[in-house]
Amino acid sequence: MLILSRKKGEAVMIGEDIEIMISNVEGDIVKIGINAPKSISVYRKEVYESIQKSNREAVDSQISTSDLVGMLKKGENRIK
Structure with a gap:
């Protein structure tokens, strides 16, 4: 540093x-x-860390295409 x-x-x-x-x-x-x-993106560190956390959570919560198709066929309109 x-x-x-x-x-x-x-x-x-x-x-x-x-x-x-x-x-x-x-x-x-x-x-x-x-x-x-x-x-070049410029963020306050706490905002950058929040974005990174949200990105990790989004990747962790991904559902498969077949699960999504099944939900749509059942008429479910909310992804948990």
Whole structure:
């Protein structure tokens, strides 16, 4: 892990096209701005972890095609 000190208005570059700038510092709150290409997703860590958890749960709860066909034939409209 690289740890850097930056002041308000200073920035860090990641590669050639990602810039992280310190926008404001108030007490123990640091506001950062991130300039990155639209092709790169940027999430707060807790949001990213929630997305990953939801993706794992979706994979774990997949039903087989034959089970889905059977449910549709029975008229069930809810997947558990």
